[in-house]
Amino acid sequence: VFVPTEASVLHADLDSFYASVEQRDDPSLLGRPVIVGPGVVLAASYEAKACGVYSGMGANKARRLCPDAAVVPCRMEAYSEASKAVFEIFEDTAPVVEALSIDEAFLDVRGMEHFAGTPPEIAARLRRRVRAEVGLPISVGVAPTKFLAKVASAVAKPDGLLVVPPGRELEFLHPLPVERLSGVGPKTAARLHDAGLSTVRQVAELPETQLVDMLGRAVGRQLHALAHNRDPRRVQVRRRRRSIGAQHALGRRSRSPEAIDATLVALVDRVTGRLRKARRVARTVVLRLRFADFERATRSRTLGEPTDRTPTVLAAARALLDAAQPTIEERGITLIGVALSNLEDAGGRGQLVLDDRTATLDSTLDELRERFGTEAITRAVLLDRDEAPVMPRLPD
């Protein structure tokens, strides 16, 4: 049985992150509606949200709703840099930080009272530091569980701090709409509404079996637990990425098979490059398609051996695309994507042996040169455990 003892989980979430970075870097945008685009709204400042603009909305519609808005292009490098600076403050604030995305994280601040203050004090200091050192507004929720901390930060927005005191969790939770429960999106919300349930309290009053019958085992159990504020998840450093993908929207115009293939080649190149950079190998190649009616489909193929090689992945992706060609011709295609899953570590699967010195399979050329004390290495052949030659796993 999980008994939360103190409000020691922080959920920290930057407000309108991309838009706030733009406002920070261009003071003329301060106080004005800002939309980060183009094409689709990636982020909207609170001034723009006030006009009804939200992320995911088409930029044209956003302009109509908010004609005064400054529409600025996405500057991913700036956001990554800001994110890094904020996460350094997170790491400095708590021993355990669980990153959820580029702009939010859970922090576990249990047992820090005697040297860092109470959780609300720590949260307030964190907000001040992010504002002073990175120049960005951030909202923080403090609660005994991750779920409640996240709800609290959302309610605290913008630029707020909300503490849910132990003992009063249900008082806080039960009046909220079901949409606040994590795992409730448009479909599940519609089903709950159809059943006459609109608040968390009403969900909490239902027996678990009834929720499971309505929503399936996993979702039903989860909602039942969350509605009673049962959330045993610990704050923990994130597991490694389980898939890496890239996709590209094609618009409504019909495309020649050659043009589609060219897009596929570019996607495979990008995704295998990221795979190698992450020192991973993948065993499953997934082709993602979206048709003219916006229905989606996936086709996948699992290889016998994990790989990070562009030609191997490309061959698999092309085979999947070829097999889907009749469907594509019939239904039209508006998006193509490639994802790699079943990831494994590239390292540690073998060794490079030269004289009496060795290096692991995933060594970079520079590491090899240092290890073997020579600049002369230009090429290496690697042997796996069974001493079968494998492709050199050196930088391209």
Added chain:
DNA sequence: TCTGGGGTCCTAGGACCC
């Protein structure tokens, strides 16, 4: 609501194995 790009987890059926 005329819809980008990057992810996660769950479900269910079928193949295959013992």
Added chain:
DNA sequence: TCTGGGGTCCTAGGACCC
């Protein structure tokens, strides 16, 4: 010829999240 119970892996789709 008909047949149980348990497990793993693969494929495909669905829902959700930021």
